[in-house]
Amino acid sequence: EAGVAQSPRYKIIEKRQSVAFWCNPISGHATLYWYQQILGQGPKLLIQFQNNGVVDDSQLPKDRFSAERLKGVDSTLKIQPAKLEDSAVYLCASSLVFFGTSGGASDTQYFGPGTRLTVL
Amino acid sequence: GESVGLHLPTLSVQEGDNSIINCAYSNSASDYFIWYKQESGKGPQFIIDIRSNMDKRQGQRVTVLLNKTVKHLSLQIAATQPGDSAVYFCAENIGGAGSYQLTFGKGTKLSVIP
Numbered sequence: 001e002a003g004v005a006q007s008p009r010y011k012i013i014e015k016r017q018s019v020a021f022w023c024n025p026i027s028g029h030a031t032l033y034w035y036q037q038i039l040g041q042g043p044k045l046l047i048q049f050q051n052n053g054v055v056d057d058s059q060l061p062k063d064r065f066s067a068e069r070l071k072g073v074d075s076t077l078k079i080q081p082a083k084l085e086d087s088a089v090y091l092c093a094s095s096l097v098f099f100g101t102s103g104g105a106s107d108t109q110y111f112g113p114g115t116r117l118t119v120l
Numbered sequence: 121g122e123s124v125g126l127h128l129p130t131l132s133v134q135e136g137d138n139s140i141i142n143c144a145y146s147n148s149a150s151d152y153f154i155w156y157k158q159e160s161g162k163g164p165q166f167i168i169d170i171r172s173n174m175d176k177r178q179g180q181r182v183t184v185l186l187n188k189t190v191k192h193l194s195l196q197i198a199a200t201q202p203g204d205s206a207v208y209f210c211a212e213n214i215g216g217a218g219s220y221q222l223t224f225g226k227g228t229k230l231s232v233i234p
Contacts, residue, residue: 108166113163114163
């Protein structure tokens with residue numbers, strides 16, 4: 001089974017430029033996540049999609065970050081304009097969420113390799 | 121454990137010894153916990169998970185222990201191998217039943233001495 005694919009793997013831009021990242025989740029996974037991982041820290045959730053709808057984007061800096069998952073499969077994350085503090089690895093994860101008859105749910109998130117962004 | 125900036129807590133173990141990595145979580149309402157392994161230049165890799173109605177779960181060479189009283193999680197790796205060298209993150213689900221929003225800890229770097 002193919003894993004989560006991300007591109008590009010590396011990107012270097014100057015501040016105030018724009019950048020876009022692409023993610024292709026594991027086939028059949030309804031839920032997709034974008035995380036930001038600053039060097040030396042754990043991943044921080046930016047946005048969560050269920051199919052093509054946004055479940056949670058409370059930690060997404062919406063003045064400069066945007067994300068979409070128009071057809072419920074691939075997703076793009078954009079930063080415009082970029083700031084120095086946006087330098088980080090941007091991770092995409094996907095999961096196959098199912099809800100049991102008792103109302104419980106099960107979810108294991110599988111991560112892609114990430115895109116390392118350097119803003120100069 | 122806690123870390124400041126770039127300085128991750130580091131655990132060094134001899135090859136063949138057992139490793140114990142600890143994690144304190146923040147939310148007493150968290151109902152699901154996961155351990156991830158992250159090698160340099162790669163995304164986090166799922167190792168093992170545990171639900172809040174359990175206090176112990178075993179996998180292949182790994183065991184996770186959950187102590188809800190003190191909000192503590194640990195990962196035990198038996199017979200540690202050089203390939204186990206990585207940064208290990210614990211994550212907790214803070215979204216409640218039916219919602220999965222993970223909050224990650226800051227990680228512990230495991231170095232295996234051959």
